[in-house]
Amino acid sequence: MLLIYCPYCEEERSELEFRQAGDAHIARPTNMTEMTDEEFEAFFFLRDNVKGLTYERWRHLNGCGRFFNAARDTVSDKFVTTYKAGLPKPDISALRPATEATVETYEATESNAK
Amino acid sequence: MADLATRTLPLSGFHGGSGAASLSAAAPATRLSLRAKADAVSALSLALGLSLPTRPKTSASGHGRHALWLGPDEWLIIDENGADMMGAVASSGVLHSATDISHRNTAVIVKGRGAEVAVNGGCPQDLSLAVFPVGACSRTVLGKAEVVLLRTAEDTFRVECWRSFAPYVSGLLNEAAEDAGN
Numbered sequence: 001m002l003l004i005y006c007p008y009c010e011e012e013r014s015e016l017e018f019r020q021a022g023d024a025h026i027a028r029p030t031n032m033t034e035m036t037d038e039e040f041e042a043f044f045f046l047r048d049n050v051k052g053l054t055y056e057r058w059r060h061l062n063g064c065g066r067f068f069n070a071a072r073d074t075v076s077d078k079f080v081t082t083y084k085a086g087l088p089k090p091d092i093s094a095l096r097p098a099t100e101a102t103v104e105t106y107e108a109t110e111s112n113a114k
Numbered sequence: 115m116a117d118l119a120t121r122t123l124p125l126s127g128f129h130g131g132s133g134a135a136s137l138s139a140a141a142p143a144t145r146l147s148l149r150a151k152a153d154a155v156s157a158l159s160l161a162l163g164l165s166l167p168t169r170p171k172t173s174a175s176g177h178g179r180h181a182l183w184l185g186p187d188e189w190l191i192i193d194e195n196g197a198d199m200m201g202a203v204a205s206s207g208v209l210h211s212a213t214d215i216s217h218r219n220t221a222v223i224v225k226g227r228g229a230e231v232a233v234n235g236g237c238p239q240d241l242s243l244a245v246f247p248v249g250a251c252s253r254t255v256l257g258k259a260e261v262v263l264l265r266t267a268e269d270t271f272r273v274e275c276w277r278s279f280a281p282y283v284s285g286l287l288n289e290a291a292e293d294a295g296n
Contacts, residue, residue: 002236008186009170009252014238016255062255064170064185 002077004058006097007084008066021057023047025089051075054098071095113114124220124277128284131291134228136286140221140272146191146199150210155168160193161206162199173251173264182251182264190251190262192273219262220280222287224271228294233271235290243268257286 002015028036029043048054054074059067071080071092077107120256123142131137150158152168159165164174167183174181176193193199203212230241236257240246251264259282262274275283 013254016238062260063253065188066185066252073221 002079004070004079005082006060006066007068007082008064009060012028013060013063017060017062019059019061021059021067024055024057053080055091066104124280125222125284126132128222130224130284131224131232132228133226133296134294135224135226135232135291136281137232137287137291138223138225139284140194140223142192142216143221144193144196144199144214144216144220145274146189146193146203146211147213147215148189148191148203149187149212150189150208151187152208153291154210155258156209157206157208158203158210161202162203164191165250171246171250171252173249175249176267180251180264182262184251184262192274220275220277221275222273222280222284223266224273224287224291225269226291226294227269228291229271230271232287232291235285235293237261237263237264241265241271243285252259256283259283 003012005012005020005086017050025045029039032040035043040073051074053071056070056072057067058070059065067085068082069087070082071090072078073080080092081090123139125139128139147258148158148166155166157167162179162181164176164179164181166181166189167174170181170183176208179197180192182190183194184190191199200212200214203210226232233256234241237254239252239254241263245250246263246265248265248268251262253260253262255261256273256275259275259279264272264274266272273283273287
């Protein structure tokens with residue numbers, strides 16, 4: 001079971017209390033009526049699906065109910081950090097040790113399980 | 115003679131559990147889901163006669179009334195004396211949102227030396243006294259149902275759940291209480 005730090009509850013809680021809620025830091029356009037369909041598609045539907053570090057919105061659904069942002073590694077499933085909604089992207093290089101590279105395979109993740 | 119409808123409470127007359135953790139249905143209470151910004155907290159506290167907690171996982175209690183911190187701008191207020199709390203908060207004169215949820219929720223009281231084990235049967239939180247002291251409260255999950263926990267004594271938890279989840283929650287707690295020993 002993963003423990004996720006909720007920045008509002010200021011505590012680590014079980015993943016069972018949380019729901020993922022899509023990508024973070026997606027700016028809602030201010031000129032939506034003037035957008036072309038392609039531009040709207042890019043804003044509304046198209047996401048990067050990165051391998052490695054990604055920024056996501058999470059919601060502490062069965063807890064304080066708040067949305068917050070998280071930096072997470074999509075390969076190892078490790079949360080690098082979580083921060084309150086509305087804050088800018090944190091400086092990840094300061095939080096993640098330089099030696100810790102993204103784990104490349106599922107097998108490598110399993111053998112390194114803690 | 116007029117036929118009067120009899121109100122049936124969820125979990126009416128429910129008793130269960132084991133020697134280590136006894137279960138009983140809590141008495142009917144009035145409940146309020148209260149939401150407000152930080153600048154309204156002091157006026158609402160005055161109106162309710164309790165200081166609304168502003169720290170995570172804390173609660174305030176007095177004279178049968180409890181105010182539970184659920185989120186940064188959200189509280190659950192429980193009054194065991196059946197007081198009119200909607201009227202009380204309406205007189206506060208500050209912007210807030212209050213919903214009477216007295217009949218939406220019901221509660222199971224888990225009591226005994228195995229109370230922690232019984233609640234942990236379905237709840238993933240650390241309920242040790244160091245982390246979840248008396249007066250601590252939290253919205254969390256119990257199995258598949260959402261519940262609000264309030265530790266009213268070292269060996270007693272109040273488990274608030276939605277009334278439609280009451281059979282599931284009481285059933286799961288009953289199983290877990292039996293696992294907690296005799």
